[in-house]
Amino acid sequence: MTVLQPHTGPISGQHYLPASGAALSWGRLPTPDRKPMLTVRSGDTVTVDTISHEGLMEDQGRDPLTYFGERGVAASDVLVDLVDLAGSDVVHTRGPDGPHVVTGPIHVEGARPGDILKIEYLELLPRVLYGVVSSRHGLGCLAGERPVNDETGEAVPILSQFCTVDLDSGEATMAWGSGGRIDFPIAPFMGLSGVTAATDEALNTIPPGRHGGNLDVRDLGHGAAMYLPVQVDGAGYYMGDPHFAQGNGEVSLTALEASLRTTVRLTVLEPDAAFAAVGGLDGPVGETATHWIAIGLDRDLDEAMRKCVREAIRVLAEVAEVPPSVAYLYLSAAGDFVVSQVVDDVKGVHCLIRKRDFPAWH
Known part of the structure; x- marks a missing residue:
């Protein structure tokens, strides 16, 4: 090269x-x-x-x-x-x-x-x-x-x-x-x-x-x-x-x-058109061929985590039509929450949600 x-x-x-x-x-x-x-x-x-x-x-x-x-x-x-x-x-x-x-x-x-x-x-x-x-x-x-x-x-x-x-x-x-x-x-x-x-x-x-x-x-x-x-x-x-x-x-x-x-x-x-893809977002949302990526941001890492959980529930409710209470339990069993970074003043947590877990997305 x-x-x-x-x-x-x-x-x-x-x-x-x-x-x-x-x-x-x-x-x-x-x-x-x-x-x-x-x-x-x-x-x-x-x-x-x-x-x-x-x-x-x-x-x-x-x-x-x-x-x-x-x-x-x-x-x-x-x-x-x-x-x-x-x-x-x-x-x-x-x-x-x-x-x-x-x-x-x-x-x-x-x-x-x-x-x-x-x-x-x-x-x-x-x-x-x-x-x-x-x-x-x-x-x-x-x-x-x-x-x-x-x-x-x-x-x-x-x-x-x-x-x-x-x-x-x-x-x-x-x-x-x-x-x-x-x-x-x-x-x-x-x-x-x-x-x-x-x-x-x-x-x-x-x-x-x-x-x-x-x-x-x-x-x-x-x-x-x-x-x-x-x-x-x-x-x-x-x-x-x-x-x-x-x-x-x-x-x-x-x-x-x-x-x-x-x-x-x-x-x-x-x-x-956006709603069909990622719902009614009001901040960054990611997507790959296999996952949705919900993102939570806050100066407090605990609050960034809570925001990410709420955002992941929103994505599942609006895109996959999962009842919010079911989504919350599903995320505890199968959502993959990750600390994106802790060094940018505003800290980040993101959640990887597998599309294959939902019949309509197989």
Whole structure:
């Protein structure tokens, strides 16, 4: 594989949006007055280049050529759009701004508030053969406790692990010391994918919400779909925070962060059509060929769990016509509730509901 630099390599969508110039925002989501970078029809496919923030961040030097060069990556294998952003005059302030680089927005003709945007993930191609997992002090599941220097036990501000990727085996390698290594499978997905919220202020990219955004639900990968309530005319779709792999929980702070070229189909559904698919949703809902994915979000993990249970009951009642009391009992016996992530301020729980358990969906 060659590195997928902008405008090179396979581009399978009807439209293409590179990660450059005005198409990028760093740390903030698009607002309703943001000029769309692309206008498409409902049902069109779009290929979008996304870039990872790891190797770009200020605490890593904001110099990806040097950062990755010190880890054995040739300059020609560093993405030029990443280098261009690092060298630009774009102001990024950690804290007020999130870390994520966002590509978009995309205007979908005919989308109006009250409609649902269906996002189908058709293809997720690695743009590079390496990625980074990081932990930053004060953040992550063990905020204030880790990361530390394993030898001294002293706190360190950031700990980052460079990983190589073999696409033939489909595995990433995390290596350390004299021969220590872990190999684990990659399963690319977009950590951040959403519609523009009807707010005047540009939202921080970190917390997910009704708009979708930084959900970090790893089951929304190749072949999956996500449904989001449209909040502004044209939907204002965007994506970012590309991942090669993530464990549920994302406990240290990041996944295996690495740049992707992602092709999606964007379809506008009027309320009746959306109801037939996922019911009367008021926030993100996912779907695969085999499962519905109910999602609960809250700053309190216990409340996120309760919200996910209520949402799973709603999906079963409205889509599979299961009485809510029966749905509640079924979910206790067969629903698979998972902590999506605990590191994005607003925590996430999602439930995988097997379609095969319901006669009409066999």
